[in-house]
Amino acid sequence: MSDPKESLQAKRSPNDSLATLVSTDLLRRIEGNELTPGSRLPSERELMARYGVSRTVVREAISSLRSSGRVATQQGRGAFVLATTGLMVRKLPLTTERATSRQTHLHLLEVRNAVEAEAAAIAARRRTDKEMRAIEQARESLSIALDGGGNLRRKDVDFHLAIARATHNAYFEDVFGALLQLRADRPLRRTDSLQARKKRVQIIRTEHLMIVQAIERQDPDAARSAMQLHLSNSAHRAAALFDAADAGKEPEASAENGDEH
Template identity: 40%
Template sequence: MTALRRRETLTSQLTRTLTGRIAQGMLKPGDKLPSEQELIGEFGVSRTVVREAISSLRAAGMVTTQQGVGAFVQADALTQPFRIDEANLDLLKEVISVLELRIALEAEACALAAQRRGEAHLEAMRVALDRMEAAIAASEDAVAPDLDFHRTIAEATGNAHFTHLFSYLGALMIPRTRLQTFRFFADDRTEYLRRVNREHEDIYQAILRRDSDAARSAMRLHLSNSRERLRKAMDQGAASPDRPNGAAITGE
């Protein structure tokens, strides 16, 4: 029997294992997946876990199912669009991994935005920053203007692929990264969020000056600071890598 670790949900682990077997060619297009009973016996999980894993594979377009027959690997199982399993984002470690992807994406987008931004982009960024500052002062949710600021930078690249990928990552990540890390690294919520917005201001000023190198560095520093706050929270026990932590605060 193949034991599954309990550092993430059993469904996610089984889904990952079966996906790996498909990617490695152990299960080829057209092949029938092992039966429910065979998977239960091999992995020591419940019927519910098996069914949820198969449903995840089906939703990802990797398998098709025939009632009363079983699940079969799709012919195009390995050519599916880029996708992040939302279930895994309940793990703080996975949230940090996706944030690292954002660092690579948004740092370069910021450099391009500094070269290509128009006046309308600058105005939209300024409005987002002012809205975030007002929300902070009023102790309101600052996530929406935060997301708008980052989205506008992606739009300012003039490259629709940056916009589409950021929209996907932003919609996926923002609700999952509203963690109460400010408790551990600032005297109060307001100071924490104002520090975040000061980092935004540095990014804006670099884009305003059309300084691509400074814009890239400011965005990398901003998101890297967010990553380090989350890492420190995890290391200090603020949140287990196996569980989501706390209530909504901010997008970063």
């Protein structure tokens, strides 16, 4: 029998995220009755080992299946396969490939702003001390990644997912997980000066810190505003990249940069 990790990599295209590939393979196994209705999905650790991916990738994949009505999760027990019904589940119309265009990329950020701003406000009201530590740790890891010390896109996902989980409302994690399936790696490479980059990174760090500080002091209005500011500024930064590319000032697309919000 072939190694699932090898087949996963073989199927991967530049616009596919690992979470998309994992959720697609799990869906294939569900529809092929390898995983039957009522059965429990393998544990996170087992899925990590099977596919050779991180815990965050596994959680994104399960969130996607949950948002499409294929699995349900139970606290402390795991995820269980749901029986299909005659009800058609409406799928989001975008694909990762289409999300690389200027319009769809910015539209996606608009939706994220609407969802994540409220999630930040709710997280500020409900977060536990343990969740606050997880959010702060995710921010610190993201700050290191901004300087090239790690997978930037992955650390960005970890940060926003930590906030979603602190809402104690699984639907926020579901919706964010579904939106992440649409988000492609940043399609453009930056070519600005080292000084300009340092300035931009410092602004992004400040935006992240404002979000975390508002959640820490349990100020919902400030947390909402800080997240709105961060994602609005992200949209402006993305728009500038696309505009520069249209003007012929940027080199060809690269899938290696991740997201630099």
